[in-house]
Amino acid sequence: xxxxxxxxxxxxxxxxxxxxxxxxxxxxxxxxxxxxxxxxxxxxxxxxxxxxxxxxxxxxxxxxxxxxxxxxxxxxxxxxxxxxxxxxxxxxxxxxxxxxxxxxxxxxxxxxxxxxxxxxxxxxxxxxxxxxxxxxxxxxxxxxxxxxxxxxxxxxxxxxxxxxxxxxxxxxxxxxxxxxxxxxxxxxxxxxxxxxxxxxxxxxxxx
Amino acid sequence: xxxxxxxxxxxxxxxxxxxxxxxxxxxxxxxxxxxxxxxxxxxxxxxxxxxxxxxxxxxxxxxxxxxxxxxxxxxxxxxxxxxxxxxxxxxxxxxxxxxxxxxxxxxxxxxxxxxxxxxxxxxxxxxxxxxxxxxxxxxxxxxxxxxxxxxxxxxxxxxxxxxxxxxxxxxxxxxxxxxxxxxxxxxxxxxxxxxxxxxxxxxxxxx
DNA sequence: TGGCAAACGGAGATGCTATCTCCGCTTCTC
DNA sequence: GAGAAGCGGAGATAGCATCTCCGTTTGCCA
Numbered sequence: 001x002x003x004x005x006x007x008x009x010x011x012x013x014x015x016x017x018x019x020x021x022x023x024x025x026x027x028x029x030x031x032x033x034x035x036x037x038x039x040x041x042x043x044x045x046x047x048x049x050x051x052x053x054x055x056x057x058x059x060x061x062x063x064x065x066x067x068x069x070x071x072x073x074x075x076x077x078x079x080x081x082x083x084x085x086x087x088x089x090x091x092x093x094x095x096x097x098x099x100x101x102x103x104x105x106x107x108x109x110x111x112x113x114x115x116x117x118x119x120x121x122x123x124x125x126x127x128x129x130x131x132x133x134x135x136x137x138x139x140x141x142x143x144x145x146x147x148x149x150x151x152x153x154x155x156x157x158x159x160x161x162x163x164x165x166x167x168x169x170x171x172x173x174x175x176x177x178x179x180x181x182x183x184x185x186x187x188x189x190x191x192x193x194x195x196x197x198x199x200x201x202x203x204x205x206x207x
Numbered sequence: 208x209x210x211x212x213x214x215x216x217x218x219x220x221x222x223x224x225x226x227x228x229x230x231x232x233x234x235x236x237x238x239x240x241x242x243x244x245x246x247x248x249x250x251x252x253x254x255x256x257x258x259x260x261x262x263x264x265x266x267x268x269x270x271x272x273x274x275x276x277x278x279x280x281x282x283x284x285x286x287x288x289x290x291x292x293x294x295x296x297x298x299x300x301x302x303x304x305x306x307x308x309x310x311x312x313x314x315x316x317x318x319x320x321x322x323x324x325x326x327x328x329x330x331x332x333x334x335x336x337x338x339x340x341x342x343x344x345x346x347x348x349x350x351x352x353x354x355x356x357x358x359x360x361x362x363x364x365x366x367x368x369x370x371x372x373x374x375x376x377x378x379x380x381x382x383x384x385x386x387x388x389x390x391x392x393x394x395x396x397x398x399x400x401x402x403x404x405x406x407x408x409x410x411x412x413x414x
Numbered sequence: 415t416g417g418c419a420a421a422c423g424g425a426g427a428t429g430c431t432a433t434c435t436c437c438g439c440t441t442c443t444c
Numbered sequence: 445g446a447g448a449a450g451c452g453g454a455g456a457t458a459g460c461a462t463c464t465c466c467g468t469t470t471g472c473c474a
Contacts, residue, residue, distance in 0.1 A: 187394030
């Protein structure tokens, strides 16, 4: 009567269902450590299964990436919500960026989804649609508070992520990003001594 | 008697010498526009020559990249020297970064050499060895001047370039980098209201 | 428990792309 | 004008990722 697996799919044999989960778990690890360029063969081996099995469950790699990516969206959104709840807008904004950057720093696959081109860009757009409504008001509040310089725009935030992600990608140092995020945050705070206005921001969506 | 071409190489037939130059010029353009991933075949076609000719002049792509890269070093160093001559240390430092970032922004091949891994990293190290002695004193002077925050380190500069390069790479917008370089520079200036100290910098050379 | 459908495994077919070679033909040079 | 130097570009070679096929194993239910 009950459906142990997702609905809309004919129920799998017990071993098949187990293997499906194994594949998803393996994919999460492999994508996290080696990025989206990993092959389905890699994932299958890491799950202790044959390639054929992988291809029975997922028609191709994209499908598997999509499946894994569901998780990522939730984790990213959770970060944003948590940070948005902060009563101090500036602190909330900074914390929000820090959270997301931290997620990215530990997960190469996530970085590639958040910063990449092609399919990755479409996925990233999906996150944006869920995150933007949460974070945009935070930006306004931080400006009213006088902490965030007035010429910062919402689209600057993904660019910050991009830059910070590049640091981790290139160096492999797991915590170095914190230093440069701090510099960027300090650069976005209003200064008592004023600043020249920022050069123009992204024309449309930057990624 | 005179050697019209570089010394140390048996003189080439006139047409061969011309083709060699054509190849170098084509390589500069192709690498600039399409990055180092372009093939020797691409370069040859762009030069209006056959692949065979390309391989007679350069044993492989690496050799060609090295040849083209000589130019790049000189241009980058020229930037640095020009900016170092600035009497105002902070302004000189900022201008120096801006110059290099501008070069990078117009040249995908240069970006890949400056920011890439593998062979590219070794080449980039070569630039560093020539640039660092010029720029390091500038950092010290800018700190003494009180404009640059004291916890900035020399190795932060290549990281800035990295981040700024990532902006251009991802967006393709040719001037967007200016905005984020400005934010980074503002983040590196000392603030009248003080700042928390920066998280630790790169352990060794970051790239 | 027997038997059959479902699922598995993994070698290898397929397709793609980049690197580099080879040799008949062309162009310079003396 | 003859011999050497250089050219062109088809195609050999190699590497790699995707996905298929089918003989074998496993779970399921009567």
